[in-house]
Amino acid sequence: MEDKNTTYFGSKVIPVEEKKPRVANIFSSVAGRYDLMNDLMSLGVHRLWKRFFVEKARLKQGDIALDVAGGTGDIAILMAKKVGENGMVVIYDINGEMIEEGRRKCVDRGFLKNIQYVQGDAEDIGFPDNTFHAAAVSFGIRNVTYIEKAFKEMARVTKPGGRVMCLEFSHPTSKLFSRVYDLYSFNILPEIGDIVTGNREAYTYLPESIRKFPIQEELKKMLEGIGLFNVKYYNLFNGIAAVHVGVKV
Numbered sequence: 001m002e003d004k005n006t007t008y009f010g011s012k013v014i015p016v017e018e019k020k021p022r023v024a025n026i027f028s029s030v031a032g033r034y035d036l037m038n039d040l041m042s043l044g045v046h047r048l049w050k051r052f053f054v055e056k057a058r059l060k061q062g063d064i065a066l067d068v069a070g071g072t073g074d075i076a077i078l079m080a081k082k083v084g085e086n087g088m089v090v091i092y093d094i095n096g097e098m099i100e101e102g103r104r105k106c107v108d109r110g111f112l113k114n115i116q117y118v119q120g121d122a123e124d125i126g127f128p129d130n131t132f133h134a135a136a137v138s139f140g141i142r143n144v145t146y147i148e149k150a151f152k153e154m155a156r157v158t159k160p161g162g163r164v165m166c167l168e169f170s171h172p173t174s175k176l177f178s179r180v181y182d183l184y185s186f187n188i189l190p191e192i193g194d195i196v197t198g199n200r201e202a203y204t205y206l207p208e209s210i211r212k213f214p215i216q217e218e219l220k221k222m223l224e225g226i227g228l229f230n231v232k233y234y235n236l237f238n239g240i241a242a243v244h245v246g247v248k249v
């Protein structure tokens with residue numbers, strides 16, 4: 001049972017203070033292969049999900065947006081196209097290696113001016129209140145120790161009327177589909193992860209942490225509970241992933 005001194009790392013209960021270093025080890029070790037692994041394990045579908053997600057931010061030219069746990073920058077790149085040369089997107093991530101991979105990719109793709117990189121913790125975002133037109137977290141919130149705290153921080157730094165958004169693996173809505181998905185994620189995924197990244201633990205942690213993540217309705221309630229308005233969610237691919245969007249009052 002979880003108490004306030006322990007937390008989940010996948011399906012293991014560990015002391016709270018061990019979670020951040022363990023998550024850091026995972027992303028430091030897979031950073032160089034992270035993008036390849038995303039394409040392999042989702043057969044490229046994560047790209048479509050990310051496009052759908054960024055559309056929901058309703059960003060305009062000149063806006064300022066935050067990509068929390070932004071890692072290798074997929075969301076930031078899509079946002080940067082929306083906000084244009086006069087706008088700005090910040091990739092905010094706790095892990096230096098992931099940020100470096102992101103910086104390399106953004107520069108390669110020609111985003112030299114309108115993407116910035118800041119290293120920091122989602123639970124304590126180093127920006128003033130009401131800074132961004134949207135704050136988004138994609139496949140990152142599951143790794144954070146105190147999820148609600150991170151969402152409160154995202155809401156704090158978002159301007160009134162701006163959007164707080166989450167794209168995350170979620171819970172399939174059909175039982176049959178759920179069985180097939182379990183078979184894939186607990187048996188095949190760790191094998192692919194081992195071959196591609198050499199880190200089987202990272203891709204064992206992934207399905208375990210997904211199972212521990214709040215179901216769609218619970219996450220919606222959490223976002224409402226921190227004061228967001230008009231919270232909606234969209235299931236993607238039978239609920240394998242879900243997009244949650246709320247508006248800062």
Ligand code: SAM
Nearest residue numbers: 069070071093094095098121122138139140143
């Ligand atoms: N957002 C990217 C995407 O959609 O592909 C990367 C997601 S990757 C699965 C998770 C990211 O969360 C990693 O880059 C990791 O360093 C970052 N992360 C984990 N814990 C964090 C925290 N407490 N604060 C900020 N970033 C964190």
